[in-house]
Amino acid sequence: MPNPTPRPGTHHIPHVGMRIIKSALAVFLCFVVYLLRGEQGMPFYSAIAAILCMQPHVSNSVKVALNRTVGTLIGGAAGMLVLLFERSFLPPNAHGLQYLLVSACVIPLIYLTLVVKKPTASYITCVVFLSITVSHGADVNPYLFPLNRVLDTFIGILVSLGVNSFRLPHKKDKGLLLAPCLEGALCQPGEHNADPSAGLSAYTRIHLQRLLDQGACLTIATNASPGTLAGALGDTPLRLPAVVLGGAALYDVKQEAFLNCKTLSSTAQTEAAVVFAKQGVGFFFYATTHSVLHIYRVPTPGEQAPNPAEQAFIDAHKGDRHEHFVPVPPPKEARALCLLALTPKEKAQTLAGALRRRLQEIGLADRVSLRPANIDDCWAVTVRAADATLLNGVRCVQELCAAQHVAAFAAGSVFTQVDGEYAEPNGAALLLGVEKGFAVCTPPLQEQTFPSGVIPFSAKRRDCVVRRMKRLYFYPNRPRKKYR
Numbered sequence: 001m002p003n004p005t006p007r008p009g010t011h012h013i014p015h016v017g018m019r020i021i022k023s024a025l026a027v028f029l030c031f032v033v034y035l036l037r038g039e040q041g042m043p044f045y046s047a048i049a050a051i052l053c054m055q056p057h058v059s060n061s062v063k064v065a066l067n068r069t070v071g072t073l074i075g076g077a078a079g080m081l082v083l084l085f086e087r088s089f090l091p092p093n094a095h096g097l098q099y100l101l102v103s104a105c106v107i108p109l110i111y112l113t114l115v116v117k118k119p120t121a122s123y124i125t126c127v128v129f130l131s132i133t134v135s136h137g138a139d140v141n142p143y144l145f146p147l148n149r150v151l152d153t154f155i156g157i158l159v160s161l162g163v164n165s166f167r168l169p170h171k172k173d174k175g176l177l178l179a180p181c182l183e184g185a186l187c188q189p190g191e192h193n194a195d196p197s198a199g200l201s202a203y204t205r206i207h208l209q210r211l212l213d214q215g216a217c218l219t220i221a222t223n224a225s226p227g228t229l230a231g232a233l234g235d236t237p238l239r240l241p242a243v244v245l246g247g248a249a250l251y252d253v254k255q256e257a258f259l260n261c262k263t264l265s266s267t268a269q270t271e272a273a274v275v276f277a278k279q280g281v282g283f284f285f286y287a288t289t290h291s292v293l294h295i296y297r298v299p300t301p302g303e304q305a306p307n308p309a310e311q312a313f314i315d316a317h318k319g320d321r322h323e324h325f326v327p328v329p330p331p332k333e334a335r336a337l338c339l340l341a342l343t344p345k346e347k348a349q350t351l352a353g354a355l356r357r358r359l360q361e362i363g364l365a366d367r368v369s370l371r372p373a374n375i376d377d378c379w380a381v382t383v384r385a386a387d388a389t390l391l392n393g394v395r396c397v398q399e400l401c402a403a404q405h406v407a408a409f410a411a412g413s414v415f416t417q418v419d420g421e422y423a424e425p426n427g428a429a430l431l432l433g434v435e436k437g438f439a440v441c442t443p444p445l446q447e448q449t450f451p452s453g454v455i456p457f458s459a460k461r462r463d464c465v466v467r468r469m470k471r472l473y474f475y476p477n478r479p480r481k482k483y484r
Contacts, residue, residue, distance in 0.1 A: 019056060026050035026163045030156055041148045041155075049156025054164055056206045058213060061164045065157045071113070071121035072153045075128025076146045078109055082133050083143070102133045172214065173476035175404030178469050179243075179394045181430070182222035182232060184411025186466070189440040189459035199232045203463040207470060208236050216473050219243060219397045221390040221408070221430060223371070223382070225286070225293060226251045227322035240401055243393030245286060246369065248337040248384050250393060256322070257291040260396050262388040263335035268359065268366045272339055272383050275358050277301060279351050281381075282310065283341040287334045293323040296330040309342040309378040339383040348379035355383060391433040405435040407472050409465050412441030412456055436472070440465060 030046035049068060055061040082105060090097055106126055113122040132146050180186050186200055200208070211218055221243040222229055229242055230253065241250035241259055250259040264272075276283050282303060285296040295317060297306070306314060317325045330336075341351060348370055355368045365386035373380040398406055408430050431437030431454050439456045450456050457468065 019054060022163050023051050023054045026054060026156075026160045029159045029163065033155055033159065041152045043152065045149055045152040046156035046159070049153045050160040050163075053157050053160035056202075057209050058161075058165050059209075061161055065161055067118055067121040068124050068153065068157060070116065070118045071124030072128050072150055074109065074112060074121070075125040076132065076150045078105060078125075079129045079132030080143055080146045082129075086133075098133075102130070105129065105133075167214070171476065172216075173473050174215065174217075176473060176476070177217045177219065177394070177398050177401060177403035177406045178211070178473065179219050179221055179397070179406055179430070179434070180409040180465055180469065181390070181411070182220050182224060182229060185409040185440050186220070187232065189411070189462060189465050199234065200236075201462050204466045205234060205236050207463070207466045208233075211466075211469065211473060212237070212239060214473075216469075217401045217403050218469075219394065221247075221394055221410075223390075225295075225317075225323055226253075226256075227293075227317065227320040229253070230322055240397055243390055243397065245337050246382060246384055246388060247390045247393040248286070248388040249288070250396060258288050258293070260393075261288060261337060262385045262392075263287075263337055264339070264366060264383065264385050265364070266335070267362065268364050268383070268385075269336055269339070271358055271362060271364075272355060272366075273298065275351070275354050276339075276341060279347075279354060281341050281343055281347070281351055282306065283339050284310075284313070285330045285334070285339060286337045287330055288337065294326050294330075295323055296326045296328065296334075298329045307342070309373065309376040312375050313342060337384070338388070341381045342373050342375060342378045343381065344377070345379045348381050352381050355381070390430040394430060394434065407436040407438065407469070408434045409438045409440055409468070412439035412450065438465075438468065 027047045027050055030050050031043050034041060034043035034046065053061050053065045053068065055064055082101065086098055086101070090101075106129075109125050109129055110122045113119055113125055128149060132149070186204060208218065217240060218238065219240045219242055220229065220233075220238065223246040224232075224244065226242075226244050229244060229251070233253070238253045241252045244251045247262070249261045251257070252259060273283075276298070277300060280300050282297065282299045285298055287294050287296065297310075297314070299306070305311070314325060314327075317323060341348070343351065352368050352370045359366050359368065367384045367386060367388065369382045369384070371380055371382075394406060394408065410428075410431050431439060432451060437454045439450055439454050440459050441456050442459055457464070459465075461467075
């Protein structure tokens with residue numbers, strides 16, 4: 001099992017993970033099976049198969065086991081046929097012809113793995129074939145080795161799958177919905193301006209997968225777009241929709257479809273665009289068409305080129321299959337999920353204040369948020385619909401999975417106020433609005449800064465959030481530990 005990623009500048013000694021322990025246990029059980037069989041066969045091949053099939057995820061172990069099974073069967077059968085041909089038709093001691101035949105057989109063997117759509121099995125196919133035809137061709141009974149090789153490989157595969165699939169019984173909290181924020185909880189816990197494009201640690205990915213395999217209800221809440229979320233998750237498949245764009249929509253990662261979109265009204269879009277123009281700030285316009293996210297660029301009047309932060313943002317989103325960047329203003333009939341501007345902090349504060357005042361003057365309750373953007377020290381000013389919040393998004397997911405209660409995780413710095421407002425009001429509202437709200441903080445903790453009902457704990461390790469999630473799901477009745 002890969003170990004947690006250390007924080008920059010710290011010395012990290014890897015821990016002995018469960019994958020290492022399981023590999024040793026599987027090897028020992030292969031030797032036990034060998035003894036129970038009366039020391040028949042070759043336990044070396046069982047142990048090798050057990051180690052190779054021991055993967056971080058059970059699903060990966062099954063894939064490796066299937067490839068090894070296919071490769072062993074093809075290589076073993078071909079090796080026996082070649083030995084039979086050599087003994088029947090080739091003259092004794094014709095080593096040149098034997099080596100030519102064996103070498104030529106490699107071509108159809110590799111091609112056969114492509115035909116059966118198992119190209120990753122070509123390596124083990126050739127290894128088994130060559131070990132039979134080259135190393136054991138002169139045996140008194142050359143057919144005994146292929147049979148034992150296949151049988152011992154199967155034993156190692158079954159032992160490895162059994163050990164990797166075994167789980168101690170737990171009283172799981174099936175009524176719990178786990179809702180960590182991507183920024184500041186799963187990515188670099190405790191740091192509000194954590195960059196989700198940096199991805200998750202290997203440990204976090206593995207244990208998110210295990211929670212999903214064990215039936216946990218899990219969603220992820222983020223201010224980012226589906227493309228950024230998909231990049232951070234890698235191959236971790238969420239079964240429930242994720243809350244994206246700060247709650248403006250739900251996104252089904254498996255189906256690649258948007259659900260429950262909350263768009264700005266035409267009045268809000270028009271008035272916000274007027275404020276952006278008066279402040280001399282261009283912005284990005286997020287809209288969906290047939291479950292495809294389009295990001296339009298709306299320049300300021302007379303603008304020659306985007307500012308460096310905007311250009312970096314454009315470059316990061318170009319070529320992403322989850323979202324399309326369009327370097328022109330949106331069509332008039334388009335409705336925005338959100339509007340986003342990237343500008344230096346002082347300008348961002350002025351812009352956010354002007355947007356709030358204008359929307360309040362015309363009686364609209366649409367939300368204006370302000371947060372660090374992780375691009376050239378700029379800040380992001382975002383306009384969303386009044387009901388487009390992470391909390392509302394998580395509640396929608398809760399209804400979909402019929403969960404009884406929610407445990408949410410967000411960076412503790414969401415409660416830091418900027419210009420009289422929360423730096424990220426959506427994240428703060430998420431922790432305040434659920435049954436269990438965990439504020440993940442860089443030590444030391446300062447409990448007096450947290451509202452009542454929010455549980456602070458220290459982000460001593462990058463994987464602290466997924467560890468707490470495992471504890472809540474697998475051990476719901478265990479007393480809560482305080483993290484300091």
